[in-house]
Amino acid sequence: MNGSEIIGLLGILVGLAVLIWFAFRSWSVLLLAPIAALIAAFFSREPLLAHWTETFMRGASGFLAQFFPLFLLGALFGKLMEDSGSVSAIADYMTVKLGPKRAILAVVLGGAIVTYGGVSLFVAFFVIAPMADGLFRAAGIPRRLMPAAIMLGTSTFTMSAMPGTPSIQNTIPMPFFGTTPFAAPGLGVIASLIMFAFGMWWLVREEKVAHARGEGFGDGAPKSADEVAADGNLRERASASRDFDPAEIGHGQIADDKPGFAAAAAPIVVVVLVNLVLSLVVLPRMDLSFLRTPQWGDVSPSAVTGVWSVLTALTLAIVTTLVLHWRRIPDIRATIDAGVNASALPAISVASLVGFGGVVAALPAFVMVRDAVLGIGGGPLVSLAVATNTLAALTGSASGGLTIALDALGATYLERAAAIGMDPALLHRVAVIGSGTLDSLPHNGAVVTLLSVCGSTHGKSYKDIFMVGILGAIIALVVVIVLGSLVGSF
Numbered sequence: 001m002n003g004s005e006i007i008g009l010l011g012i013l014v015g016l017a018v019l020i021w022f023a024f025r026s027w028s029v030l031l032l033a034p035i036a037a038l039i040a041a042f043f044s045r046e047p048l049l050a051h052w053t054e055t056f057m058r059g060a061s062g063f064l065a066q067f068f069p070l071f072l073l074g075a076l077f078g079k080l081m082e083d084s085g086s087v088s089a090i091a092d093y094m095t096v097k098l099g100p101k102r103a104i105l106a107v108v109l110g111g112a113i114v115t116y117g118g119v120s121l122f123v124a125f126f127v128i129a130p131m132a133d134g135l136f137r138a139a140g141i142p143r144r145l146m147p148a149a150i151m152l153g154t155s156t157f158t159m160s161a162m163p164g165t166p167s168i169q170n171t172i173p174m175p176f177f178g179t180t181p182f183a184a185p186g187l188g189v190i191a192s193l194i195m196f197a198f199g200m201w202w203l204v205r206e207e208k209v210a211h212a213r214g215e216g217f218g219d220g221a222p223k224s225a226d227e228v229a230a231d232g233n234l235r236e237r238a239s240a241s242r243d244f245d246p247a248e249i250g251h252g253q254i255a256d257d258k259p260g261f262a263a264a265a266a267p268i269v270v271v272v273l274v275n276l277v278l279s280l281v282v283l284p285r286m287d288l289s290f291l292r293t294p295q296w297g298d299v300s301p302s303a304v305t306g307v308w309s310v311l312t313a314l315t316l317a318i319v320t321t322l323v324l325h326w327r328r329i330p331d332i333r334a335t336i337d338a339g340v341n342a343s344a345l346p347a348i349s350v351a352s353l354v355g356f357g358g359v360v361a362a363l364p365a366f367v368m369v370r371d372a373v374l375g376i377g378g379g380p381l382v383s384l385a386v387a388t389n390t391l392a393a394l395t396g397s398a399s400g401g402l403t404i405a406l407d408a409l410g411a412t413y414l415e416r417a418a419a420i421g422m423d424p425a426l427l428h429r430v431a432v433i434g435s436g437t438l439d440s441l442p443h444n445g446a447v448v449t450l451l452s453v454c455g456s457t458h459g460k461s462y463k464d465i466f467m468v469g470i471l472g473a474i475i476a477l478v479v480v481i482v483l484g485s486l487v488g489s490f
Helices: 003-024 029-043 048-083 086-098 100-116 121-139 143-156 174-177 185-212 225-230 231-241 260-283 307-325 332-362 366-374 380-395 398-419 424-435 447-455 458-487
Strands: none
Touching: 003 029, 003 231, 003 332, 003 380, 029 424, 048 086, 048 121, 048 260, 048 307, 048 332, 086 121, 086 260, 100 121, 100 143, 100 185, 100 260, 100 380, 121 143, 121 380, 121 447, 143 307, 174 260, 174 307, 174 398, 174 424, 185 424, 185 458, 225 447, 231 332, 231 424, 231 447, 307 366, 307 380, 332 366, 332 447, 366 380, 366 398, 366 424, 380 458, 398 424, 424 458, 447 458
């Protein structure tokens, strides 16, 4: 390692430190990311303006070109489901069916149903939290367990492991690996069961311990949607970590009357079924050879069909929601505006993180970083898991960390997998689960938002969030890597 390489590596570390330090203090990633990228480029004596306009912006715009439609439709669908009363109706149904005696299970399943069906995470937070508050209060379960229960249902297996989930994390690897949302379905189901079982075991254990020592519901003051929306610092941190701008939660108008469970769940069923049929039946049988022509960018059909299936599923779910609940939504224009606007800041924030990663990957010193990551023992699965975990932890964003890792190393991992006969679907599943582990560290915007919505604090609740959101996911990730290495993808 010569002097210029050492200085270049130092520049990458300084740039990353600046990004992390100020992002944790709620500075806008839109400004921080290019500044951090230029700091890294400066240390390497690379042309600054060229990296800003050509490398950074090309990376950011490339991400938006691929994934902004998913942010747009996902946020819009979530807002329509909220304002139509559908999410609340599903939560109420779970409350009635399971009740206070199984309060934790009701909260977990309620969150899982809506997020697996494509409802944005923050929308789920604001609807499931009041449900959890009522159930936990009635059952005498400590408030401190509310965030972990909601986290388990909304932010773990439904985001990263369940086959077919329309989450942005599950769609990001598809263009890189030519996979579908149902990549490695058997391994995804196993991982989901591990996360769910471990999380439920821990929460039920903690409930019993609390009751044994006489701990009741406790105190605390949850923040309303309007209070969260007015918190600019919270908004900046949350938008960079997930796909919905919390500031738009309070916009629009929620229906006065709620639909029945069947009508509320119908759009979710549409998302799952349409995604399944398109991914596994329709699109694989279509002649898409025209995509190989210069007119369409000479892209492989497998690089876009996965995204197409999710886009189509969300579009038809939106249409279904409008058809079923048009008269129920008080102000349809305001709801649509809020949903559309809610997609903009998260998409651009994540794109900025990707732009930063693009500049770093283009620097000469990055070769040392790449070689160090690829040199991790255990094969490409272990290396990929470490890379996605680390970057998601540093950026506080599963989607941002995942995209940076795959932009820089995705092609290399695909080549290595091909050389040993490994199914790219296995890479897909490991990458997605890996990105959804250490992203839930204390600084994560979704964690901070969830604690505020539940009226709790890091000191009271983070241990349980760590157990269900990080440790359970890491255990599932290890099992998937071991099984995938032994028997391959299934």
